[in-house]
Amino acid sequence: EDQVTQSPEALRLQEGESSSLNCSYTVSGLRGLFWYRQDPGKGPEFLFTLYSAGEEKEKERLKATLTKKESFLHITAPKPEDSATYLCAVQQSSGGSQGNLIFGKGTKLSVKP
Amino acid sequence: DTEVTQTPKHLVMGMTNKKSLKCEQHMGHRAMYWYKQKAKKPPELMFVYSYEKLSINESVPSRFSPECPNSSLLNLHLHALQPEDSALYLCASSQEGGPRPQHFGDGTRLSIL
Numbered sequence: 001e002d003q004v005t006q007s008p009e010a011l012r013l014q015e016g017e018s019s020s021l022n023c024s025y026t027v028s029g030l031r032g033l034f035w036y037r038q039d040p041g042k043g044p045e046f047l048f049t050l051y052s053a054g055e056e057k058e059k060e061r062l063k064a065t066l067t068k069k070e071s072f073l074h075i076t077a078p079k080p081e082d083s084a085t086y087l088c089a090v091q092q093s094s095g096g097s098q099g100n101l102i103f104g105k106g107t108k109l110s111v112k113p
Numbered sequence: 114d115t116e117v118t119q120t121p122k123h124l125v126m127g128m129t130n131k132k133s134l135k136c137e138q139h140m141g142h143r144a145m146y147w148y149k150q151k152a153k154k155p156p157e158l159m160f161v162y163s164y165e166k167l168s169i170n171e172s173v174p175s176r177f178s179p180e181c182p183n184s185s186l187l188n189l190h191l192h193a194l195q196p197e198d199s200a201l202y203l204c205a206s207s208q209e210g211g212p213r214p215q216h217f218g219d220g221t222r223l224s225i226l
Contacts, residue, residue, distance in 0.1 A: 032212030043117075043203050043217035044156065051212065087155060091212045100169070101215065103155035 003027075006088050006104035013111050016077045021107045023088030024070040033071050034101065035064050036087040044087055047073075078111045085109070116140050117218035119204050125224045128194060134221045136187040136204030145187045146215060147179060148203040156203055156217075162187060163209060194225045 007022045025033070032051050036044035048057040050066035057064045061082065063074040073086055085108045089101040117138045126132050136145070144163050148156035161169035162181040176198075178190040187204055201222050205215040 032214075034214055036217075041201075041219075041222070043119075043205075043219045046214045046216055049212070049214050089155075100158055100161075101156075105155055 004088060004090055004102050004104040006086075006107050008107060009105070010108045011110070013075075013078055013109070015079055015111055015113050018074070018076045018078070020075070021073040021086055021109070022070060023073070023104055025088075025090050025102075026069075027090050027092040027102065029092050031091045033066055034089045034091070035071070035073055036089065038085045038087055038106070047086075075109070078109075080111045080113050083109055083111045117204055117206055117216055119202075119218035119221050121221055122219070123222045123224075125226060126191070126194065127226050128196075130194075131190070131192045133191065134189040134202055134204075134223075136189075136218060137185055138204075138206040138216070138218075139185055140206060140216065141184075141208075142206035142216070143184060143209045144207045144213075145181060146205040146207075147187070147189055148205065148217075150201045150203055150220070160189075191223075194223075196225045199223055199225045 004025045013019055032049050034049050035047040037047055038044045048064040053068045055066050061076050065072045085106045087106045088104040120135045146161050147159040149159055150156045158171050159173045160179045165181045176193050180188040201220040203217050203220045205217045207213040207215045
């Protein structure tokens with residue numbers, strides 16, 4: 001069965017304390033892996049797309065990496081405004097041209113000042 | 114600000130009411146999506162429209178009826194909903210062809226009395 005597993009479920013960091021979120025996946029034929037940020041009461045905000053193993057993308061304090069089995073979202077020197085739920089989603093090759101997104105359950109990140 | 118606009122932001126309705134949720138995007142995307150999200154859960158795909166035609170229906174009950182009047186608009190008509198249908202309803206859009214990121218609106222918070 002296709003699965004996307006995120007860990008940890010929740011992460012508490014002090015401001016400036018760098019860490020990583022994990023997204024492991026087992027899908028047949030990965031077409032793309034997406035990272036989103038979701039604030040309470042809001043829709044998911046697109047962060048990154050990764051297409052193939054070895055690929056890396058960066059945006060401000062965030063860096064996403066991809067291997068054949070997992071992706072990491074590295075957060076460097078986080079600030080309180082980085083607090084949110086981070087969702088990972090994969091699109092598999094059998095899902096048609098749009099492709100169903102398979103979402104993980106998310107990691108809730110809290111950054112304390 | 115999100116480029117996918119959903120109205121209303123909040124909706125309270127009785128089980129016998131008929132209401133509609135609306136979604137609009139002006140990014141030129143030809144794929145549009147409806148998702149349902151319960152508290153502390155990831156979004157669940159309901160419907161996908163591609164070039165204004167319904168391409169995916171994830172076995173959603175008939176009390177939810179989608180409509181895509183044109184390439185910029187997506188509606189979700191609601192009738193005879195149940196209390197368990199209370200959730201955040203998210204609209205998203207994406208470019209067609211290949212693994213493209215979906216861009217989400219901020220959703221409609223629906224409460225069924």
